[in-house]
Each structure stands twice: as structure tokens, then as C-alpha cells.
Amino acid sequence: MFGGGGGLDPRKMEQMMKQMGIDVEELDAEEVVIRTADHDLVFTSPDVTKMDARGQETYQIIGSPEQRERADxxxxxxxxxxxxxxxxxxxxxxxxxxxxxxxxxxxxxxxxxxxxxxxxx
Missing domain, CATH: 1.10.8 (Helicase, Ruva Protein; domain 3)
Structure with missing residues (x-):
């Protein structure tokens, strides 16, 4: 998409994203829980990034979840x-x-x- 060498300078990438109307924010999350019908996926101390692209928010969670069964x-x-x-x-x-x-x-x-x-x- 961006072509060229082995990668972009993070500052240039951030500047390009701002020009496209994309704001990126690192969140200081202690825990993230994803609930499914059968179990929970619990991320403890994950790296969470929030991306806002013209009002559409997207969250990226990086970490290894622990699977926990849900009680009725x-x-x-x-x-x-x-x-x-x-x-x-x-x-x-x-x-x-x-x-x-x-x-x-x-x-x-x-x-x-x-x-x-x-x-x-």
C-alpha cells in the first residue's frame, strides 16, 4: 500500500494517518473480557490501541487470553x-x-x- 523500503518511520506513519483523519490512541487497559455464549476470553495486562477513523472506532487487543467457562x-x-x-x-x-x-x-x-x-x- 505504501510501497518502498523496509518500513516507515513511525512519526511519518502517524502524520500520514492524521492527514487521512485517523487518530490512534494507546489505552492503559488492565483487563479486557470478550464474552461468548459458552466462555469468556480474558486478556490480563493487554496492549490496547484505539483507532478512530472519522467516527468509526476500532480496537486492537494484543495479548494472550485465558479462556474461562461461564456459569449460567x-x-x-x-x-x-x-x-x-x-x-x-x-x-x-x-x-x-x-x-x-x-x-x-x-x-x-x-x-x-x-x-x-x-x-x-
């Missing part, structure tokens, strides 16, 4: 804890709905407070 109840616990209790209280107070109904409306609306309130009013 772990999935349910993650879903329940995804909605903060404070958000449930806000929706319940605003609409007069029970906390169970407020949580269900928030889950249906992916945590969107306004959407949950609109559904319950």
Missing part, C-alpha cells in the same frame, strides 16, 4: 446488576411504578431513563 447464573447476575439501583428508584418515583416494573422498563429500554418513564406513563 453469572449471566443472570450480570444482567441484574447492569441497571443501577438509583436509576430504578428515579423511574419508580417519577412514574409511581413498583421497583420491579421500573427495573423491567429500564431493561427493555437498555437503561434509558426517559424511555423507561415513557413506557410506564
Amino acid at each position: 447464573d453469572e449471566t443472570d447476575a450480570d444482567a441484574a446488576s447492569a441497571i443501577p439501583d438509583a436509576d430504578v428508584e428515579i423511574v419508580a418515583d417519577r412514574t409511581g411504578a413498583s421497583e420491579e416494573d421500573a427495573r423491567a422498563a429500564l431493561e427493555t429500554n437498555d437503561g434509558d431513563l426517559a424511555g423507561a418513564v415513557a413506557d410506564l406513563e
